[in-house]
Amino acid sequence: MIEQQFESPNLADISLTQLLKSLSDPTRLKIVGTLLRAKKEVSCAQFENLGKKSNLSQHYRNLRLAGLVSIRRAGRHSYLALRKTALDERFPDLIETIVNNSEDKC
Amino acid sequence: MIEQQFESPNLADISLTQLLKSLSDPTRLKIVGTLLRAKKEVSCAQFENLGKKSNLSQHYRNLRLAGLVSIRRAGRHSYLALRKTALDERFPDLIETIVNNSEDKC
DNA sequence: TCGATTGTTTAGTATATACTAAACAATTGA
DNA sequence: TCAATTGTTTAGTATATACTAAACAATCGA
Numbered sequence: 001m002i003e004q005q006f007e008s009p010n011l012a013d014i015s016l017t018q019l020l021k022s023l024s025d026p027t028r029l030k031i032v033g034t035l036l037r038a039k040k041e042v043s044c045a046q047f048e049n050l051g052k053k054s055n056l057s058q059h060y061r062n063l064r065l066a067g068l069v070s071i072r073r074a075g076r077h078s079y080l081a082l083r084k085t086a087l088d089e090r091f092p093d094l095i096e097t098i099v100n101n102s103e104d105k106c
Numbered sequence: 107m108i109e110q111q112f113e114s115p116n117l118a119d120i121s122l123t124q125l126l127k128s129l130s131d132p133t134r135l136k137i138v139g140t141l142l143r144a145k146k147e148v149s150c151a152q153f154e155n156l157g158k159k160s161n162l163s164q165h166y167r168n169l170r171l172a173g174l175v176s177i178r179r180a181g182r183h184s185y186l187a188l189r190k191t192a193l194d195e196r197f198p199d200l201i202e203t204i205v206n207n208s209e210d211k212c
Numbered sequence: 213t214c215g216a217t218t219g220t221t222t223a224g225t226a227t228a229t230a231c232t233a234a235a236c237a238a239t240t241g242a
Numbered sequence: 243t244c245a246a247t248t249g250t251t252t253a254g255t256a257t258a259t260a261c262t263a264a265a266c267a268a269t270c271g272a
Contacts, residue, residue, distance in 0.1 A: 016208050016211045017130050017132050017212060020127075020135075021127070021130035023126050024123050024124075024130050025123065025259090025260080029122070045219095051261085052262070052263090054219085054222095054261085057219060057221080058221095059260090061220085073219085073220095075269055075270075076217060076218040077218065077219080077269095091211075092206075092207070097199050097200055097203040097204075098122070098126070098200065098204075101198070101200050102122050105121055105122045105196070105197075106122060131229090150248085151248080151249095157231085159248080159249060160232070160234090160250075160252095161231055162249090163249060163251080164229095164230080164250090166250095167251095179238095181238085181239055182239045182247060182248040182249070183249080184250090
């Protein structure tokens with residue numbers, strides 16, 4: 001099975017405002033919340049309830065370019081993972097605080 | 107001297123994504139950072155280094171409608187204040203964490 | 213081999229955003 | 243009274259965004 005890693009930017013090149021803008025979309029915020037709670041990579045199939053595939057694919061790309069997730073492609077499937085270690089290093093407490101504040105207030 | 111209070115929304119009606127979108131602009135994030143550190147209301151004159159007045163005025167309005175600040179008009183001057191108590195109640199730790207992560211990473 | 217599956221990319225559209233300049237409104241101080 | 247000050251609002255523009263449908267690419271399983 002062929003594996004492929006879509007390119008993610010270096011977190012040091014990501015500004016806080018870029019990251020906030022990415023998280024300011026409800027769909028993307030829900031995806032990140034799911035990834036944080038999962039504590040491991042999640043198949044894109046898990047997110048189909050959030051909208052059309054083509055639209056979701058754009059959101060994945062947005063999250064990747066904002067430094068929030070890495071995307072691994074394996075066979076026909078794609079998997080998203082939160083870049084937690086790198087994020088925690090550059091933006092301490094940020095993702096957790098935001099996600100914690102998103103329950104029922106998204 | 108006539109005083110006037112521009113209308114601010116009830117924080118309960120503000121979604122996290124609305125708030126994040128407002129903070130995802132560098133100018134607005136800097137304003138909020140200044141207000142948080144000031145711990146009191148600040149004259150708009152303090153923000154003139156951040157751009158043209160007409161543009162700043164739009165940013166103030168955006169921050170107000172996002173629930174982040176209150177605006178008091180007194181004479182020819184306007185004053186912004188962070189709605190800290192209400193924000194802390196609805197979104198615990200959020201503003202402080204975001205502003206803390208904005209130093210040099212705006 | 214070939215149809216179905218899974219997801220990405222492209223093209224097109226409608227809406228939102230950030231910015232500028234100019235007009236406007238209210239206030240102040242000479 | 244009147245010019246200067248302070249900030250808001252409006253009009254106009256350029257760019258970005260979210261969404262959809264359709265085309266595309268790669269893979270899997272019968």
